[in-house]
Structures are given as structure tokens and as C-alpha cells.
Amino acid sequence: MTHSVANLIRETEHARLSALVQGHxxxxxxxxxxxxxxxxxxxxxxSKAQYxxxxxxxxxxxxxxxxxxxxxxxxxxxxxxxxxxxxxxxFGGYTVPPAQYWHTDFYEMRDDIWQVVWxxxxxxxxxxxxxxxxxx
Numbered sequence: 001m002t003h004s005v006a007n008l009i010r011e012t013e014h015a016r017l018s019a020l021v022q023g024h025x026x027x028x029x030x031x032x033x034x035x036x037x038x039x040x041x042x043x044x045x046x047s048k049a050q051y052x053x054x055x056x057x058x059x060x061x062x063x064x065x066x067x068x069x070x071x072x073x074x075x076x077x078x079x080x081x082x083x084x085x086x087x088x089x090x091f092g093g094y095t096v097p098p099a100q101y102w103h104t105d106f107y108e109m110r111d112d113i114w115q116v117v118w119x120x121x122x123x124x125x126x127x128x129x130x131x132x133x134x135x136x
Contacts, residue, residue, distance in 0.1 A: 006072035009079050009107055012114045013070055021062040025052050033108065033115040041101060041123040063088035067103070077109040084124070100124040 012031060019027040029052055036048035046054070054060040070083040081104070088098045106118040 005074050005079070009072050009074070009081060009114055010070045012107070013067070013081060013083075013105065013116075016116060017065045017067060020055060021065050023055060023061075025056045028052055028055070030113065031115060033110060033117045036116060037118055039118075039120040041121045059092055061090040063090065064098075079107045079114070081105045081107065 016028060016031040018024075019031065029048075032048045032052065034048060036051070038046040038051050040046065051060075055062075064087065066086045068084045070081050073080050083103055085101050085103060086098065087101050089096050100123070102122045102124060104120045105116050107114050108117050109115075
């Protein structure tokens, strides 16, 4: 049973990412909990209304969002996922160079649907802020 739940959560995350890239706010809204909160790669906090509103207004425009393998841990009616992605976005009119990110998302089963409650994205940088090589 846990394996099929994990697959359902993976499918839900893929559907969420597709909705965000395509700007389908109604679909995305159903997959985000009312109390959703995003921690962006630069440390800003966005509520569901702020995040989806920014996408609807064109302030955030995902050009692509390609996840690698999505790892899932299920705990009853809650689950946590983690994955790397390749992401291209226009933010506030500025095209952010394509980059790699780690994503950690917390899902809960609410009203018979898996919804993301918390989401955090971290940019993967090959060099630290001090100029040290971080990857081999």
C-alpha cells in the first residue's frame, strides 16, 4: 500500500509542477493547501495566495521545471518528498539562468486529496560564496 501511495504522491507532484509551468492556477490551487508556505531559494517566504498570485500576474514565469527521481517517505496521512531539478524561470522580468535545485516538500492528505503544505527550494551551487569548489 505504501508503494502505491508513494507513486500517487509522485504523480501529484508532477501534476503540480506541470500546472505551475503552464500557469494553470486553478489546477495548482487544488494541489496547494490553504496554509501552504514556500521558502524560496533566496530565503523569502510566500503564502499560497502570494505564490500563485505572482504566477497568475506573470511576476513568476516558469519556463521549465524538470525533476529527477522523486524520493518519497509516507507516514499515514502525511508524506515528505525530496528531489533535484533543473529549473528555468523569469522572476520579476529577469530571466534567471537555468540552474539545479534541491526541493523538499511536505504533503498532507486533506479532503481525499494530497496537497503540498510546505515547500523549500535550495539552489545547488558548484562554488561556495567564498569561491571554494563544492562538487568534484
